[in-house]
Amino acid sequence: MDEWNPLAPRARLLFHLQALSSLVLAWLPMLGAVVAGLALWWQLFGAFVVGAGAFFVLFVGAVWFPTFQYERWGYLLRDEDLLITSGVILRRVSAIPTHRIQHVDMQQGPLEQWLGLASVHVHTASGLGGRGTIPGLWKADAEALRDTLIERSQEAHDDGV
């Protein structure tokens, strides 16, 4: 097997920022509501201890997890197929024959735009969902990959179904 292509080094920062933003915007309000509920129905000190413990676990997860996440991502474009590997807890290797590709999207969220990164989404008739996604590529690399994939998909002489 050839060497996997890693994501752009800045993708590590992207994953950290995404994890911290979801911690602040989603997990903290939820945790606050649970702690408030516990304080009302149980006791203030116990609720504080549970909340602080949960926050510590979530914070450590948000700081550590993206590093492993970054290291597990990789892709490999071979002559006839695209391989994508990902996952820290559930490890996954997806293989997509390029002649089956229906279309390819390139996306940039606000954080990705700021960092000069982009993600490539490969779509087939099987509805791969997130399994055909490669996040955290340099924008130029993402454009080149997208163009290559589109070019190869056009070599197919059927409807890809």
Add this chain to the structure above:
Amino acid sequence: MASDAGGAPRVDTPWQSLHPLSVVVNLVPRTWAFLRRSWLLIVAFLYGRTGPDAFIDVVDMGILAFFFLGTVGSTVVHFLTLRYRVHEGKLELRSGLLNRQARVFRPDRIQNMELVRNVFHRASGLVEVRIETASGSEVEGLLSALSEGDANALIEALDAERSHEVDGPELTDEAQWPVVVDTSLSDLVWYGVTGARLGSMVVLFGVLFQLFTYDDPQRMEQLPGLVGFAGGLALLVAVLSGAWVVSVVNAVVRYWGYRLRQKADGLVAEHGLFTRRRVELKRRKVQVVSVLEPAARRLLLGVASLQVETAAVREQGDGTDKAVAVVPMVHHEQLDEVLARVLPTGSTRLAALALRPPADKALLRGLIGAAWRSALVVAFLLWLLGWWGAPVVLWVPASLALAWLDHRHQGWAITDDLVVARSGWLHRHTEILARHKLQSVERSQGPLLRRYGLGRVRVRVAGDAIDLPLVHWQQAADIQEVLLSGARQRPTSVPLTRDDGSPDGAVAEE
């Protein structure tokens, strides 16, 4: 009249509309669908009142009337605005009053066409035409009520546009189409008897008990005294026979007069007592064929059921099945012949195929999973029933035995043309797909599988996916490579090695 760039005259095909009776024909099933969707609201309206408050009644009635008028309105708008035509080799549909929609179908992208006649269609001589492509999860082209003549004309026009796909001569006379499977009434009765779902009856009885104790919770405690031992036994027999009766009636109503016929390179399935369905699909569009063999059907009757899926992804409900075509009863000696007519690769010899077993360690994982799942169920039932629930402890060894049998009868095979995966003993399920239909291959490993060095391989085609039984992680990588090479240049046959070096064996057969 318009002309194209070359100056040749281009005829503008006139638009056609639904049959005027479509309003009536559609209103009844739509009203029924409305009642099914709003049953909770209706129950609340009828029984939820706590006092004689006329104002609340008016509000409730108003809400129901508002939604029902919406149903009537959408039916009328559907009739008034839906237009269709086959123009310049494409099927065009347009509909909508405020939100207008125009759809264009390329005939070569149509996965299958279905003609449905419910009792109202049959009484009025109309037919519903459903046209499905590989996109989305609903029927993309729905013409809810056409006259039979218009429906046949439409299908013939679309078939004419697709005629370049046909391998052999198209037989226009239906009487000449060879019958592949013809199912008798006795077959359907056996199909129903062997397909009884005890779970649904248990749920039904649970609801009845709930109603029984609705106004007096103490009544449940008096129940053993009321029915006694004989009564309890009679209740058990009622549950079992009730499940069989429901299943038989369902099978007969759904598959009455079942007939699968071959039409050039396509298949036509017709069935149904009240709602008559006719599905036409091209063999080359078939993605996955599932062979379903519940133990009773397999061991007592020697038959299987087939489910044929195309890329037209369906969501169950609204009268549609996940599978495009179902063949309820196929005798084992006939199975290979029917599969050869259904699969896009042609002939296969499923019975003679030596399936490879899953990895040995998959048994340990299966047993551990079965043990903790059954232990949880038993613990819950013991908590619920007390010592009366003691016999359910037997569920733990039974569950372990079933897990062992399941492992022993799992298997997979990759031939030059096909990928085959089999699972289950109680409900044996064999899935078959053509390798050249493969869309992607995925191997994955969670923490538990990593501990055992195992991996899961999922093969995706358009609209569905099949999972092979658990194999060693390295072997999963080998399988992925073999399948990818098959997708590139079919057919190739690469020997698959097991990472522990042990020889591959065939799966046990009864």
